[in-house]
Amino acid sequence: MMRKIWLNRWFSVAYHYVNLIRDNEDGEAFEFYGTHPNIDHVSLSACDVKETEPQVKGEEYIQFCLDFCRRHGIDLLIPRLHMELIARNIDRFAEVGTRVMVCSDLELLENMMNKEKFYRSLEGRGVVEIPAYRVVRTAEEFAQAYRELTEAGERVCFKPTESEGGMGFRILKQEAGDPLKELYGWVSLETTYEETFRILSSVERFDDLMVMELLEGDEYSIDCLADAAGNLLAAVPRRKSEGRVYDLEYSEELLALSRRIAENCRIPYAFNVQVKYNKGVPKLLEINPRMSGGLYITCLSGVNFPYLAVKAAFGEPCEVPEPEFGIKASYVEQAVRLDRIRSETEISGI
Numbered sequence: 001m002m003r004k005i006w007l008n009r010w011f012s013v014a015y016h017y018v019n020l021i022r023d024n025e026d027g028e029a030f031e032f033y034g035t036h037p038n039i040d041h042v043s044l045s046a047c048d049v050k051e052t053e054p055q056v057k058g059e060e061y062i063q064f065c066l067d068f069c070r071r072h073g074i075d076l077l078i079p080r081l082h083m084e085l086i087a088r089n090i091d092r093f094a095e096v097g098t099r100v101m102v103c104s105d106l107e108l109l110e111n112m113m114n115k116e117k118f119y120r121s122l123e124g125r126g127v128v129e130i131p132a133y134r135v136v137r138t139a140e141e142f143a144q145a146y147r148e149l150t151e152a153g154e155r156v157c158f159k160p161t162e163s164e165g166g167m168g169f170r171i172l173k174q175e176a177g178d179p180l181k182e183l184y185g186w187v188s189l190e191t192t193y194e195e196t197f198r199i200l201s202s203v204e205r206f207d208d209l210m211v212m213e214l215l216e217g218d219e220y221s222i223d224c225l226a227d228a229a230g231n232l233l234a235a236v237p238r239r240k241s242e243g244r245v246y247d248l249e250y251s252e253e254l255l256a257l258s259r260r261i262a263e264n265c266r267i268p269y270a271f272n273v274q275v276k277y278n279k280g281v282p283k284l285l286e287i288n289p290r291m292s293g294g295l296y297i298t299c300l301s302g303v304n305f306p307y308l309a310v311k312a313a314f315g316e317p318c319e320v321p322e323p324e325f326g327i328k329a330s331y332v333e334q335a336v337r338l339d340r341i342r343s344e345t346e347i348s349g350i
Contacts, residue, residue: 002029002030002031003028003029003030003031003075003076003314004030004031004032004033004072004073004074004075004076005021005030005031005032005033005074005075005076005077005078005310006032006033006034006035006068006069006072006074006076006077006078007032007033007034007035007043007047007078007079007080008035008053008065008077008078008079008080008081008082009035009036009037009053009080009081010034010036010043010078010080010081011043011080011293012041012042012043013043013293013294013295013296014034014043014046014080015042015043015045015046015336016046016295016296017078017291017295017296017306018032018034018043018046018047019046020296020299020304020305020306020307021304021306021307021310022046024304024307025304025307028307030310031048031049032046032047032048032049033047033048033049033050033051033068033072033074034046034047034049034050034051035050035051035052035053035068036050036052036053037052037053037054037055039051039052040338042336042338044338045336045337045338049072051068057082057085058085061082061085062085062086062089062092065077065086065093066092066093066096069093069096069097069098070096073097074098075097075098075099075314076098076099076100076101076310076313076314077093077098077099077100077101078101078291078310078313079100079101079102080290083102083103083109083113083289083290084106084109084110084113086100086102087100087102087103087104087106087109088106090102090104099313099314100313101269101270101309101310101313102269102289103267103268103269103271103289104268105266108265108266108267108289109289112267112286112287112288112289113162113289114161114162115159115161115162115210115286116135116161116208116210117161118286118287119133119284122264122284125264126260127257127260127261127264128257128260128261128275128282128283128284129281129282129283129284130283130284131212131213131215131278131283131284131285132149132152132154132212132213133210133211133212133213134148134149134210134211134212135161135208135209135210135211136208136209136211137205137206137207137208137209138200138204138205138206139197139200139201142158142196142197142200142209142211143197145211146172146193146211149211149212149213152213154213154214155171155172155174155213155214155216156171156172156193156211156212156213156214157169157170157171157172157211157212157213157214158170158172158196158209158210158211158212159209159210159212160207160208160209160210161207161208161209161210162207162208166189168209169189170189170190170191170196171189171190171191171214172190172191172192172193172196173190173191173192213278214278215276215277215278215283215285216278217276217277217278217279217280218239218240218276218277219239219240219274219275219276219277219285220237220238220239220240220249220251220254220274220275220276220282221237221238221240221272221273221274221292221294221298222235222236222237222238222254222257222258222272222273222274222275223235223236223238223270223272223292223294223295223298223305224258224261224262224267224270224271224272224273225269225270225303225305225308225309225312225318225320226262226266226267226268226269226270226271226312227268227312227318228268228269228312228313228315229266229268230262230265230266230267230268231262232258232259232262232263233308233312233318233320234303234305234308234320234323235254235255235258235259235262236248236298236301236303236323236325237249237250237251237254237255238294238297238298241328243330244330244331245328245329245330246294246297246328246329246330247327247328247329248297248298248300248301248323248324248325248326248327248328248329249325249326250325250326253282254275254282257273257275257282258273261273261287265287267287267289268312268313269309269312269313270290270291270292270295270305270306270309271287271288271289271290272287272288272290272291272292272295273287274286274287274288291305291306291309297329297331300324300327300329301323301324301325301327302321302322302323302324303320303321303323308320
């Protein structure tokens with residue numbers, strides 16, 4: 001029996017996830033459904049059926065999801081958008097016969113989506129080192145946080161407490177550069193304290209910003225696989241090197257860190273731990289309770305993370321091969337045709 005999997009409003013890398021699941025080592029057959037507000041989004045090109053997703057929120061979005069699952073007989077939903085909202089309504093999906101590949105521990109999921117809450121939940125537990133940080137909401141609090149961190153000998157950066165990837169991340173450079181030279185140069189993540197303070201001072205309060213020590217060593221994404229109970233099955237550290245180059249490295253320190261996180265947090269299925277070294281110590285950046293953007297690179301280790309996560313979500317045992325380490329990898333753009341899959345309109349014959 002061919003099972004149906006739906007991915008809602010994913011990033012473009014979902015193209016790789018779908019193909020990794022489809023080309024699984026067991027020969028299991030799946031039919032893939034994809035939705036996105038942009039019907040030409042490249043993530044949909046790997047799916048068998050695509051549909052335009054409405055840009056709605058809250059209960060209206062849940063109703064859309066439930067209706068989609070009923071209409072298509074979806075067996076498994078792999079959400080990216082509105083994970084918390086969907087997790088809070090997971091019983092309603094079960095009622096229509098749809099499993100959801102999401103962390104159902106609502107407190108844990110909420111914490112992981114907010115860096116301040118997650119850092120506080122892990123502080124003092126001996127799980128992972130947390131960078132020095134302050135959460136600020138006014139220009140005066142920002143100035144105080146900057147002063148305290150610089151006086152402690154740290155370079156400083158900041159990021160919104162709720163954001164994905166590098167959105168809102170800035171490094172505070174210690175000296176102003178030549179504005180004209182910078183205008184003709186590459187766009188930079190660096191800005192000055194003075195300019196940031198000026199902008200923040202233009203409002204009475206702003207959304208939470210985390211001001212923290214700048215971690216200046218190697219950065220690692222550790223892709224992790226766990227069963228439905230959060231028992232760790234595999235972990236592969238992926239080091240960001242120069243440009244587009246990544247190294248899949250064996251590191252007992254980072255593998256032990258992954259085991260501690262898994263034992264303490266019990267995150268199911270596929271998740272990603274991001275750490276960066278500073279002064280020889282790996283410190284936590286964030287944990288993403290979903291498949292990471294670079295997971296398809298990590299799968300060069302011989303572990304098919306997306307497919308095995310799907311098996312875990314269906315409650316099936318997973319035979320996980322020993323990952324291969326010592327791999328240097330990169331990626332290239334690939335041309336993809338967007339006119340070879342069926343839309344909902346074509347299926348219905350309208």
